[in-house]
Structure formats: C-alpha cells, structure tokens
Amino acid sequence: MDKNNHPYTFFLTLLCCSLLLLILSGQQGVEASGHHHHRHHHHHLYSFRPTKLFVFGDSYSDTGNNRKSEASSWKYPYGITFPGKPSGRFSDGRVLTDFLAKFVGVRSPLPYQWRNVAKKYLKYGMNFAHGGTGVFNTLVTDPNMTVQIDLFQQLIKQCVYNLTDLHTSVALVTVAGNDYSAYIVKNGTAQGFPSFITSVVNQLYLNLKRIHSLGVNKIAVTALEPLGCLPRSTAITSFQQCNGTENTLVNLHNALLQQAVAKLNNETKDSAFLILDLYASFMTVFKNKGDGLGNIKFENPMKPCCIGISSEYSCGSVDKSGAKKYTICDDPQSTFFWDAAHPTQQGWTAVYSALQATLDQIFSKTD
Numbered sequence: 001m002d003k004n005n006h007p008y009t010f011f012l013t014l015l016c017c018s019l020l021l022l023i024l025s026g027q028q029g030v031e032a033s034g035h036h037h038h039r040h041h042h043h044h045l046y047s048f049r050p051t052k053l054f055v056f057g058d059s060y061s062d063t064g065n066n067r068k069s070e071a072s073s074w075k076y077p078y079g080i081t082f083p084g085k086p087s088g089r090f091s092d093g094r095v096l097t098d099f100l101a102k103f104v105g106v107r108s109p110l111p112y113q114w115r116n117v118a119k120k121y122l123k124y125g126m127n128f129a130h131g132g133t134g135v136f137n138t139l140v141t142d143p144n145m146t147v148q149i150d151l152f153q154q155l156i157k158q159c160v161y162n163l164t165d166l167h168t169s170v171a172l173v174t175v176a177g178n179d180y181s182a183y184i185v186k187n188g189t190a191q192g193f194p195s196f197i198t199s200v201v202n203q204l205y206l207n208l209k210r211i212h213s214l215g216v217n218k219i220a221v222t223a224l225e226p227l228g229c230l231p232r233s234t235a236i237t238s239f240q241q242c243n244g245t246e247n248t249l250v251n252l253h254n255a256l257l258q259q260a261v262a263k264l265n266n267e268t269k270d271s272a273f274l275i276l277d278l279y280a281s282f283m284t285v286f287k288n289k290g291d292g293l294g295n296i297k298f299e300n301p302m303k304p305c306c307i308g309i310s311s312e313y314s315c316g317s318v319d320k321s322g323a324k325k326y327t328i329c330d331d332p333q334s335t336f337f338w339d340a341a342h343p344t345q346q347g348w349t350a351v352y353s354a355l356q357a358t359l360d361q362i363f364s365k366t367d
C-alpha cells in the first residue's frame with residue numbers, strides 16, 4: 001500500500017517546512033453573533049450566558065497552536081479562504097472551533113501559544129488543541145490531551161480564570177483518530193484493536209471528567225468521523241469507496257463513547273456532556289452531496305481539493321527548488337475535503353449545519 005493511502009501520512013504532512021512570521025491575524029475567527037438565541041431556558045446549555053470556550057484536542061479544532069517550523073497548517077495554501085493566509089488551521093479556512101464559538105456567541109478563542117502576547121483575548125477562553133495529537137502520545141511531540149488539560153489547570157491556579165468564569169464556560173473536545181493512526185504505525189495488531197479502542201475511550205472518559213471537575217459545566221465531545229471515508233483511505237478507489245473495515249472500528253469507538261458520556265451524565269446529574277456526532281454528520285453530507293438545503297453542493301464529496309502529485313507528497317509540499325508538488329482545485333467552496341484528512345471551511349459549514357439540528361434541539365428545548 002502506498003504511503004498516501006495509509007493513515008499515517010496524516011502525520012507526515014505535519015513535519016514540513018517553515019514560515020517565520022508570527023501571524024496573529026489568523027486568530028480573528030468568527031466574531032460573536034446571534035448572542036441571544038436559546039439562552040432563556042433552564043436545564044440546557046444556555047441556562048447561563050456562555051462567556052468562554054475552552055478547546056482540547058487535535059487538528060479538527062486547532063486554530064494555531066502548531067509550531068510554524070513543523071506544521072503544514074502554516075504553509076500555503078492552508079488558510080487561503082480564511083483568513084487569506086496560513087493561520088495554523090488545517091483547512092483552507094475556518095474549522096470546527098470557529099463554528100462552535102459562533103454558536104456559543106464568543107470570539108474564537110486564542111491559541112495557547114499566544115496567551116502572553118494577545119492578553120485582551122483571554123476573556124473569550126483558550127484553545128489548547130494541537131494538530132496530530134491524541135489522548136495518548138502519538139507520532140508528534142506536541143502535548144497529548146492530558147498535558148493540554150494540565151496547561152488549563154495551571155492557568156486556573158495562576159488565577160487567569162476563576163470559578164465563575166469556568167461555570168459560564170463551554171468546552172469543546174475533539175478526537176479525530178490520531179491515536180489509531182499511531183497504533184497502526186507502531187505495528188499494533190488487528191486483534192489488539194478493540195482493546196486499544198477501549199483504552200482510548202477510557203482515557204477520554206477520564207479527561208472529560210477532569211475538565212468537568214475543574215469547573216466547566218458544559219462539555220461537547222466529538223464522535224469519531226468515518227475514518228474509512230477520508231481521502232487518505234479512499235484514494236485507491238479514486239475517492240469512490242469508503243473503507244468498511246476502518247468504519248467498523250470507528251463504530252466501536254463511537255458506541256463506547258456513547259456509553260461513557262451516558263455514564264458521565266448520570267454521575268454528574270446535570271447533563272453536562274454532549275456528543276457532536278461527526279460520523280452521522282459527515283455521512284449525511286456525503287449522502288446529500290451537500291447540506292441538503294441546496295445552499296451547499298459538493299459534486300463528489302469524497303474528493304479533496306488539495307492533493308500531493310504522488311504518494312511522496314501532500315497538500316502544501318514543495319521540492320528543494322520551491323516548486324509545488326501538489327494540485328489544488330479551482331474553488332475550495334466546491335469540495336467537502338480540503339486535504340487527505342480535513343474538511344474545507346465549506347465542508348465544516350455543511351457539517352455544522354447537520355450538527356445544528358442536534359445543538360438546537362438540545363439547547364433550545366423548553367422545559
């Protein structure tokens with residue numbers, strides 16, 4: 001199997017060249033709007049007015065924590081749609097964090113690495129997510145989720161955030177599958193997969209519980225997206241056929257996650273935890289070839305916009321002379337996937353649209 005079809009190319013794309021400018025303008029995110037929706041009812045997310053968003057996880061939520069010298073997210077053509085240049089987001093534009101921030105009604109939170117240079121934005125929360133990471137150590141040296149939560153706890157100890165702040169905060173936790181790619185690269189066996197999935201979800205359960213115990217009252221965690229439908233898995237079928245073996249493993253992860261979240265909600269008594277089902281929402285977008293409303297259309301939703309010209313290259317790769325080793329589509333608005341593993345901004349818009357039904361149902365239902 002060539003490298004680009006293998007899950008670990010996801011990580012190899014992280015280990016690329018450098019962009020030296022400190023670009024802060026990428027952090028504008030989605031500005032607050034629609035502050036007043038769904039905020040009046042008891043026993044739901046907006047029984048308080050959310051003031052902050054704290055984010056933990058990987059490239060599906062990272063908005064700029066990756067080191068510029070290493071990550072593809074800091075290289076052209078990442079960021080061409082928003083903010084117009086690379087911003088550390090693994091997309092052409094906005095990612096899940098930006099959309100959830102908009103829903104919650106706050107500015108997209110500051111990446112942790114800029115906490116000391118952009119202090120005026122601390123009040124919107126903070127993004128601790130790092131592309132390539134998992135709940136366990138993966139193939140990148142960036143902080144796993146436990147360490148991300150440690151950093152959060154340190155800021156609380158330093159009184160950057162107090163208990164009132166935390167009680168009126170929302171947390172987003174993403175797990176997009178880096179633990180599993182690392183498991184494969186480290187020669188994990190097929191028979192061992194189910195028990196490894198169990199240990200990932202068990203650790204995730206502990207992480208979620210810890211974020212809650214630090215004082216955050218509302219926590220949204222993503223279900224695993226259909227890994228077998230990512231371009232890195234479908235390339236061998238010209239982006240036509242999902243890998244069913246991989247999706248079966250994803251279903252096990254998601255079933256265990258559902259149990260873990262039910263247990264957490266039972267233990268905490270306040271329905272603090274909710275799942276953002278990326279599996280169902282990705283599948284819905286594939287089936288509808290868009291958002292199903294006619295506002296967004298993807299002719300072939302499985303085919304990415306930006307692809308390496310061969311298995312040695314990925315989106316953003318250049319050779320020693322600086323020549324591009326990838327192709328890019330004419331219009332990133334027309335494709336669901338940006339690169340081998342990540343949606344475009346338009347892709348996330350369609351996913352968010354599918355998720356919004358759940359969000360609205362949970363958050364606006366009257367008692």
Ligand SMILES: *[C@@H]1O[C@H](CO)[C@@H](O)[C@H](O)[C@H]1NC(C)=O
Pocket residue numbers: 135136137144145146147203
């Ligand atoms: C997270 O990373 C730290 C530092 O590498 C390590 O000590 C710890 O065991 C890791 N945690 C998990 C749950 O893998």
Ligand SMILES: *[C@@H]1O[C@H](CO)[C@@H](O)[C@H](O)[C@H]1NC(C)=O
Pocket residue numbers: 123162163164165
């Ligand atoms: C907590 O911090 C906020 C600012 O983030 C401040 O407005 C509030 O007064 C503080 N509350 C307490 C109890 O210290």
Ligand SMILES: *[C@@H]1O[C@H](CO)[C@@H](O)[C@H](O)[C@H]1NC(C)=O
Pocket residue numbers: 185186187
């Ligand atoms: C995995 O197996 C391959 C081939 O058997 C070997 O070359 C590689 O070093 C192994 N990797 C690890 C992390 O054990």
Ligand SMILES: *[C@@H]1O[C@H](CO)[C@@H](O)[C@H](O)[C@H]1NC(C)=O
Pocket residue numbers: 236243244245246
């Ligand atoms: C599906 O994925 C599995 C696990 O990564 C892999 O071993 C298998 O070859 C893939 N099947 C196809 C048809 O690509």
Ligand SMILES: *[C@@H]1O[C@H](CO)[C@@H](O)[C@H](O)[C@H]1NC(C)=O
Pocket residue numbers: 262263266267
């Ligand atoms: C909730 O927890 C209680 C014990 O605290 C247990 O008796 C009950 O069966 C649990 N319910 C569910 C749905 O897990």
